[in-house]
Amino acid sequence: SAVEQALAIRTLERDYLPASLRIANELAEYNFAIEHIHFPADKEDLTFARKRLVYDEFFFFLLAVRRLKDKRQDVQSLFSVKKQDECRRLLNELPYKLTDAQMRTLEEVLKDLRSGSVMNRLIQGDVGSGKTIIAVLALLAVCENGYQGALMVPTEVLARQHFESVTELFEKHGVDKNVVLITGSMTAKEKRIAYGKIASHEADMIIGTHALIQEKVVYDNLALVITDEQHRFGVAQREMFGNKGQMPHVLVMSATPIPRTLAIILYGDLDISVIDELPANRLPIKNCVVDKSYRPRAYRFIENEVKNGRQAYVICPMVEESEGLEAENVTDYTQLLKKELPGITVEMLHGQMKAAQKNEIMERFASGEIQVLVSTTVVEVGVNVPNATVMMVENAERFGLAQLHQLRGRVGRGEHQSYCIFIRGNKDQETAKRLEILNHSNDGFYIASEDLKLRGSGDLLGTRQSGDMEFRMADIFRDADILQKASEAASELLADDPYFEKPEHELLKKVMKSYLDLENHDIGL
Numbered sequence: 012s013a014v015e016q017a018l019a020i021r022t023l024e025r026d027y028l029p030a031s032l033r034i035a036n037e038l039a040e041y042n043f044a045i046e047h048i049h050f051p052a053d054k055e056d057l058t059f060a061r062k063r064l065v066y067d068e069f070f071f072f073l074l075a076v077r078r079l080k081d082k083r084q085d086v087q088s089l090f091s092v093k094k095q096d097e098c099r100r101l102l103n104e105l106p107y108k109l110t111d112a113q114m115r116t117l118e119e120v121l122k123d124l125r126s127g128s129v130m131n132r133l134i135q136g137d138v139g140s141g142k143t144i145i146a147v148l149a150l151l152a153v154c155e156n157g158y159q160g161a162l163m164v165p166t167e168v169l170a171r172q173h174f175e176s177v178t179e180l181f182e183k184h185g186v187d188k189n190v191v192l193i194t195g196s197m198t199a200k201e202k203r204i205a206y207g208k209i210a211s212h213e214a215d216m217i218i219g220t221h222a223l224i225q226e227k228v229v230y231d232n233l234a235l236v237i238t239d240e241q242h243r244f245g246v247a248q249r250e251m252f253g254n255k256g257q258m259p260h261v262l263v264m265s266a267t268p269i270p271r272t273l274a275i276i277l278y279g280d281l282d283i284s285v286i287d288e289l290p291a292n293r294l295p296i297k298n299c300v301v302d303k304s305y306r307p308r309a310y311r312f313i314e315n316e317v318k319n320g321r322q323a324y325v326i327c328p329m330v331e332e333s334e335g336l337e338a339e340n341v342t343d344y345t346q347l348l349k350k351e352l353p354g355i356t357v358e359m360l361h362g363q364m365k366a367a368q369k370n371e372i373m374e375r376f377a378s379g380e381i382q383v384l385v386s387t388t389v390v391e392v393g394v395n396v397p398n399a400t401v402m403m404v405e406n407a408e409r410f411g412l413a414q415l416h417q418l419r420g421r422v423g424r425g426e427h428q429s430y431c432i433f434i435r436g437n438k439d440q441e442t443a444k445r446l447e448i449l450n451h452s453n454d455g456f457y458i459a460s461e462d463l464k465l466r467g468s469g470d471l472l473g474t475r476q477s478g479d480m481e482f483r484m485a486d487i488f489r490d491a492d493i494l495q496k497a498s499e500a501a502s503e504l505l506a507d508d509p510y511f512e513k514p515e516h517e518l519l520k521k522v523m524k525s526y527l528d529l530e531n532h533d534i535g536l
Contacts, residue, residue, distance in 0.1 A: 014049050027518040028067075032504075036496055039063040062493065065485040069497035071526045072482070073279065077505055080131075080280035089257050090158055090234035092124035097186065098152040104184050105144070107292065113141050116284040120149050120262065123282075124235070130260035133278045135268065136286030137455035138420025139293060142264045145286075146237045147177055149262060154188050154215040158234030161217040163224070165239065167194040167366075168373040168394045174218045193219035193228065196367060202227075237262045266420065267413060268455030270463055273487055276498045287456060295453055296423040300407070300433045300446045309403055309432050310351045316401050317355050317382045321427060323401035325385045326418055328409040330361045338436065339405040345385045352383065360386040388414060390421055397425030407433035408442040411488065412462040415446075416455050463488050 026033070026041045033040070039047070044063035051057035098121070102109070109117065116134055123130035136142045150160035164170050174192040181188055191214035193205050202222075208214040212231040217223060236259050263281065274283055301309075313323045325348065329340040345359040358381045360372045373394050375381045384390070388410070402422045407415060415433065423429035433446055448461045487494060504516075511520035 018046055018049065025518060027522045028070075029515050029519070032500055036066065036500065037062075038066055041067075061484065065482075065490050065493050066497055068482050068485040069490070069494050070501060071523065073276070073498055073501040074505070074523060075527060076277070076279045077501055081505075081509070086129045086258055088127060088129045088260065090124075090153070090156070090232075090260065091127055092121075092152050092156050092158075092234070092260075094156050095121055095125075095152045097155040098148050101151060101180075101184055101186060102148060107290065109144070110141065110286070110288045110290055112136075112286045112288045113145060116286050117145050117148060119282075119284050120145060121152060124149065124152060124260060129258050130235075130262065131281045132262050132284060133274070133281040134262065134264045134284045134286065135274060136264070136266065137268055137289065138266045138417065139289060139424055140266075140286040141290055142239075142266070142286060143173065146239070146262065146264065147180070150216050150235060150237065151186065151188065153235040153260075156234070158232045159209070159212065159215060159217065159230055160235040160237070161219075161223055161230070161233060162237045162239065163219060163221070165220070166373070166394065167196060167220055167370050168377060169239075170194050170219050171374075172377065172395050177216070177218065188215040189213060190216045190218060193217060193222045195220060195222045196370060197222075233259050235260045235262065237264065239264045266455075267417065268459040269487065270456070270460045273463075273491060273494065276494060277487065279498075285456075292426070293423065294426075294428050296419060296429045296431050298419075298431045298433070298450045298453075300435060300443070300450045302435050302438070305432075305434065309434070310348070312430075312432075313383060313401055313403065314352055314355065316430075317352070320398070321400040322376065322379065322381075322396060322398050323383045323403065324390060324399060324418075324421055325383060326390070326402070326404045327385065327387060328406045330363055330387060338409060341385050341387055344405070348383060348385060355382050356380065357383045357385060360384055360389060362387060362389045388418065390418070394421075395424060396421070398427075399424070400427050400429045401432070402430070403432040403434065405434050406436040407446055408435055408437055408439065411486075412445060412449060412458050413455075413488065415449055416458045419449070419453075420455075459488075463491060 023042050028038065028041070032038075039059050039062070041063065044060040047056050047060035048064060051060060102117075116136075120130070120132060120134075123132055134142050134145060146162055150162060153160040162173065164173060170192060171194070174190060178190050180186075181190065189208070191205050191208050193202065193209075197205070205214070206227055206229070209217055210229045210231060217230075222228070238261075261281075263278075269277065271283070271285070313325075316323060325344065327339040327341045327344050329336065329338050331340050331342045333340070341359045341361050345357060348357045358372055358375070360369060360376075364372075369389070372381065372384070373390075376384045376399075377394055377396050379398060399422050402419055404410070404415060404418060410418070419431045422431065431449075433449065435442060435446065448458060452458060485493070507513075508516055511517070511523065
């Protein structure tokens with residue numbers, strides 16, 4: 012009803028996409044798409060409207076990425092990281108040996124830092140492949156040359172965990188570098204002290220959340236910026252972080268295994284390193300795909316693991332009960348498990364909670380106080396709990412394979428055997444076929460490419476399936492062909508008119524500006 016009223020009183024927009032581009036890609040006119048995505052006459056109508064809106068999302072994202080690339084191309088760096096002795100010493104003293112893939116990636120990063128040009132690199136590594144230690148060694152190399160380095164992660168709990176483990180690692184190996192933490196929930200006084208240390212260069216390495224790019228943070232010689240879980244941060248954010256110093260080196264890390272062909276398009280402004288093997292001491296996760304009748308056994312299994320001192324995650328697709336949708340929800344499921352598992356601390360976590368409440372729950376789970384955590388996919392990134400050995404996913408058919416693989420990566424991080432139980436909510440054969448791929452492989456890149464092949468079908472506007480790139484409607488797996496076309500169009504347009512100076516691109520230029528402003532606004536600045 013509200014949408015109908017809004018559409019009735021709106022003024023029609025002039026379409027900003029050049030007519031030639033619309034015709035070549037068979038795209039709906041913008042006003043038509045906006046109306047028919049809400050009120051389609053039939054499925055064909057809906058598909059046509061959706062295609063246009065998905066195309067726009069990709070097109071503007073890619074224009075922004077290419078713009079960033081042009082700005083950075085072969086820029087000479089003011090920060091030459093020639094000295095790398097302390098970094099190498101720590102590498103040799105680590106209690107474990109890096110895998111060949113980790114060593115290859117580290118050498119690529121250190122070479123970039125020495126090269127004299129500004130580094131812009133993406134490290135793609137499956138969950139648990141050991142990206143963090145590469146980040147720490149790269150930051151140390153920068154610090155030993157008298158510069159500062161910063162690591163930005165998506166959640167406060169993870170920021171605190173990284174801060175504690177890096178501080179401990181440095182103390183243990185006699186590394187004389189000062190590490191400082193910055194998060195949004197720190198008191199004004201704590202922040203003021205931290206800002207002072209950063210500005211005076213008393214702090215060598217800074218670890219934190221979005222708070223790292225707030226205006227009040229002034230760096231002294233910021234030479235390297237690392238963002239973890241790249242897809243959570245937009246293009247505008249990458250640009251802003253870059254502007255915090257005098258064009259610092261940029262390293263972004265992602266655990267979302269995106270097939271290389273798509274990664275090259277999406278991260279067009281970055282060189283790509285891939286860590287494609289897991290550390291030797293990791294036990295492979297044992298998987299099973301079962302139907303609802305298995306639940307009582309699963310509860311007993313979780314109970315047994317908790318008795319042995321372990322912890323478990325249970326994931327549900329919804330926060331609370333919804334009419335017309337047959338799916339488990341976090342609120343009711345938490346109550347059910349409290350009854351099923353007496354004497355065990357069961358708590359819930361979901362995206363509608365306030366940030367402070369979410370942090371508190373995550374902290375309690377990380378410390379072992381909560382033994383079973385019932386959650387939506389908000390746990391997909393942002394905490395490291397080596398003691399958690401069971402991941403049980405209800406209605407597994409409602410998630411994309413890439414996202415299920417991300418969730419599975421929350422367990423198997425410690426020395427104990429870990430298990431993943433995918434519970435199917437329906438008997439559909441297609442679903443069973445998809446989930447079997449997860450059952451037989453723990454390799455994220457293989458799963459991502461299989462996911463890509465299977466994405467042809469699937470419900471049109473159902474649950475957002477892929478656990479990556481925060482697009483509103485587009486899905487990089489299902490819409491890979493549209494992504495490809497938008498990429499080609501963006502390249503052609505920029506080659507023909509890099510600054511949108513032609514009269515027919517005047518409106519496009521305005522929309523592009525508002526897109527970047529919106530991205531800045533979206534990230535709460």
